[in-house]
Amino acid sequence: MRDFALAPATVQPLTGGLADSLFETAARNPTLPLIAHRSDPSSEVWEEITAVELRDEVVDLAKGLVASGISPGHRVAIMARTRYEWTVLSYALWTVGAEVVPIHPTSSRDQVEWILRDAGCVAVVVEDEQGVMTVGSVCATLKGLRHVWQLDAGALEDLAARGEFLPAATVDSLRRIVLPDATAVIAYTSGTSGRQMGCALSHRGLASPCDTLLAGWGHTAAPPGEQGRILAFLPFSHVYGLMIQGLCIRGGLLMGHEPDLSAQAMSSALRSFRPTYFYGVPSVFEKIYKNFLRAAQQSGRGALFERAAETARDFAAATERQRLGRGSGPGLDLRLQHAVYERTVYRRLRSAFGGRVGRATSGGSPLSRELSLFYEGIGIYVHDGYGLTETSGGLTMQPLGREKSGTVGQALPGMEIRVAADGEIMVRGPAVFQGYVHDRMATRAALWAGWLATGDLGRLDSEGYLTITGRKKDVIITNSGKSVAPAALEQRLRMHPLVHQAVVVGDNRPCVGALITLDPEFLAHWQAGLMMQGDASVREAREENALREEVARAIAAANSTVSRSESIRVFRLLPEPFDVANGLLTPSMKLRRDAIVERYAAEIDVMYQTRSRPSGSGVPEEPAGWDDSDNVFR
Structure with missing residues (x-):
């Protein structure tokens, strides 16, 4: 084995918990804006929250958590989109020594039940009525769950009011006894196959990559002399999102929260917030x-x-x-x-x-x-x-x-x-x-x-x-014994404008195949440009043939990067995309390969049964402006 490591980073060793950096920034630079959010998604006005304002909100909420019986070591789940309250909640929980258990807001009932039970959560914070209903349906089986708080029903305000009688020194004393190696987060794996497992992440572990990146690369987040601005929109329920939050709070970067991933909201957020760094x-x-x-x-x-x-x-x-x-x-x-x-x-x-990016x-x-x-x-x-x-x-x-x-x-x-x-x-x-x-x-x-x-x-x-x-677990082995890593082929296929997603299959099959979903926007644009002649049935047949040929060209381009034995020889177009809602993508947008292969087992069988047809790469089934370049998500 060969190993590589760069020189040790010149970063100050962590002496406490993750919440300390917020309190230190508030004391050192109280008026520094740390958070920006929009109360109205249609507005282009961002409300900025300074370091001292964020700290005070965290302290008020932390007092309410203590008054509600949340103690050091207790685990509290947060099941919400990427919004301002997520940041306040997580830092309040870390302030009192509690552990955060992130849950993606679209998780199924079974997933929610498993995580709450496996982590032993004493409370869960949900976003809306749907979240309340999901948790409510499993509460009877969770004897240790004491609280269900709903953000849209004013949970944070109620908690802050509940803790008004406590002095700030109470939570400050709790914060000061949090050790770097104490557990800060129980982050459940994406679960691409099998049951999700909870990863115990310490305060030191979460801070380490953030501090190292800030020490060596932090100055690249914005032009010299400017405060960096980062738009947070990927889920905080995934460690990638948590890392972005940590980088912003620890590095004094202005973080804008955008919970709505629709085309209109994202385009508006980018145009109005104008980040200096994008992820x-x-x-x-x-x-x-x-x-x-x-x-x-x-x-x-x-x-x-x-x-x-x-x-x-x-x-x-x-x-x-x-x-x-x-x-x-x-x-x-x-x-x-x-x-x-x-x-x-x-x-x-x-x-x-x-x-500005x-x-x-x-x-x-x-x-x-x-x-x-x-x-x-x-x-x-x-x-x-x-x-x-x-x-x-x-x-x-x-x-x-x-x-x-x-x-x-x-x-x-x-x-x-x-x-x-x-x-x-x-x-x-x-x-x-x-x-x-x-x-x-x-x-x-x-x-x-x-x-x-x-x-x-x-x-x-x-x-x-x-x-x-x-x-390693995704490697395909055909019945001839050929090993194929699918990632490179899938990546190359997705570069074609018509291809939205691709899953390469072929375990114990005579050759490599692919399941493909089409990009709906680009498909509509492509269809509009065909201008086929004839009646409806003739146009439909011609369009289908043209689509087969276009996808075959995309596959040929992908095959040009691998050997013949690794190349895709058959494929199938699927009528719907893989997404989190249908259980075929993880919350971090990774393919659930086992679930996809199981869902489309019949289609895969038919695909290989028809491989003798003369078409070069297989026969797909029928699939179910410039001036607008600022709207990149629609």
Whole structure:
């Protein structure tokens, strides 16, 4: 095995709990704005909350929690979207030494029951009546659950009123006895297969990657002399969202909460909040790119966009070779072309993010090198990050001035990474979790002499850059014994504008196949551009044939990156997308492969039965403007 680690970070050791940083900021810089939120989703006015105002709200709520019987070590679940109250609640709970148990608000009844029981929660905070009904349906089986508080019914105000008689010194004394190695969060894994497991994350573990990133890279979050602004919209029920919250509070960045992920709300939030740094998951960056392309085509500028995109990728690749010492950088012709597109195209594309974003982070799953180069070329460098629930978030980062697209960078200072002989990534360091609650066997299986077996596959190059190639348990073995890692094929397929999602299958099958869902917006745009002649039945048949050919081209492009034995030979188009609501995606937007294969077992069987047809890549079944580039989510 080879291992790499950067020099230890020069960060101040944690001496208390996560809440301390808020109290320290309030004492040092009380008027610094830390939080921004909109009371009305249609408004473009953001209300800013200063450090001292946030601290006072946290103290008032903490007193109410103590008055309600919440003590150090108690576990309280938060089942809500990414909203201002989530931040106040979590810091109030950490102030009194309680442990936060995040639950995604769309979780099923069974998932909610399992998490509340397994964690032993004494209280749960829900967002609305639907949350009350979900928890209410399982309350009878949860003897230890004492409180169900509803945010939309004024729960925080009621709690603050309940604790008015307590002096602030009461909660301050509780805060001061919280130790760095005390458990702060019980974060349940995404559950891509099997039962979700609760990862015990300490205050030190959650703070470590945040403090290391802030020490080495914090100055990149905004132009010199400006306060960084980050729009928080991914769920705080996932460790990625919790890490963003920690970075903002610990680093003094202004965090805007946007709970509504609709196209209209997101577009309005980006335009009005104008973040200086952006973060998301690959599907967000893929969607934005496809919307750029669709808007350009609808306005008759599709060819212009494609030339500009190609120039952006070429310029970024040449710039990368220069910074890595492998080339002289973009030539004169390329620089001139890039300058022209900067004036005519790239500035407008950046306006979709609010116009101030210069760097971004993608996490949750690998981001394609092609997409990373595109964004860098238009002026937004997107760092592809890597981390796990079990590591409290981030493990790697791109070294400044030596960024390498297509990789997730190098190990963060203080963290170590190894790649085992079978390709599995092993990590060690202060961010590694304490273990799975109530499951010593699973903890022992995951931790080997302090090294965490991540379950991810990857490779380290000679300079310590890590590339993620897939999940160990996702590797497909055909009946001829060929092993195929599906991630790269799926990533390449999603680059085609028509392809929304792709799941590669083929275990114990004669060849590799794919289940594909289509992007509804781009499909409608594509259909409108066909202009088929003839009556309805003729047009429908021609459109179906054209769609088959277009998807076959997307598959051929993906197959060009792998050997013939690894290539997709059959595929099937599905009538509905994989999402959290139908149980086929995790809350962190990862595929539930086992559930997908089970749900579509009949379709998979038919797909392989028809593989003898002469179509080059299989026969799919029938699937169920430029000036608007600022609305990238619709």
